Amino acid sequence: MALKKPKYKDLIFLVIVALFFIPQTRKPIQIFVNKGLALISPSTINSEKQKAIPSYNLILKDENGTIFNFETTKGKIVLVNFWATWCPPCIAEMTSMQKLYKDYKDKVTFVFVSDESFNVVNPFLEKNNYTFKVYQPVTNYNNIFKVSSIPKTFLINQKGNVIIEKTGAANWNSNSVRNTINSLLATKNKI
Structure with a gap:
């Protein structure tokens, strides 16, 4: 039986698979793939x-230990994002989150939640020029938000209804999300 000469696309596939097994290249490749999904x-x-x-009924704290009571978001438009610095899909969607935050931070309450230490989170935020505030949970958030994997994001309207619930990377700076938020803001102004 004669062996077939390998095709270039077979070699490329093998190289990509091999790169997944090299620890230094695995995370950047996963981020790249998730940016496509995002x-x-x-x-x-x-x-x-x-x-x-x-x-x-959720209590969070910021890097200074200041308590944030989620109760204060009642009646407001809220975007809640559960994430981590080690999570490739989280990293992939953060640029779109930052853009959305930059434009809506005065109109929407953004609540970014991470279980990681601020010694890990803050350098990540600084390195990437992210300006949103991150909180750590003090009480169990799974009583309200069922989070089995991250990133997990919820957009909540003024009545407390979840109007977007997304697990995995997404484009949060899309026209669709912006139109949804603008619609909620227009409704708020009519009340």
Whole structure:
């Protein structure tokens, strides 16, 4: 039996697979792949299927130990993101989160939650010029938000209904998300 001469696309595939096994290249490749996935905008939940969060009973703290009571977000538009610095899909979507935050920080409450130490989070934020505030949980957030993997993001309207729930990387700076937020803001101004 004669061996076939390998094709270039077979060699490229083998090189890519091999790169996944080299620790120094695995994370950058995963981030690159997830950035492709993060081009997709998250979908809104149909109004008939939207559910209200069960409670606002969540306590968080910032890097200075200042307590943030999630109860203060009642009646507001809130974007809650659970993430970590070691998570390639989280890293992939952070640029779009920063852009959205920059434009809506005075109109929407952004709550970025990480279980990591601020000694890890803060250098990551500085290195990437991210200006949003990050919180650590003091109480269990799974009583409100069912988070089994990260990134997990929720966009909550003024009535406490989850209108977007997304696990995995997404483009949070998309026209779709911006139009959804603008619609919520317009509704708020009519009340």
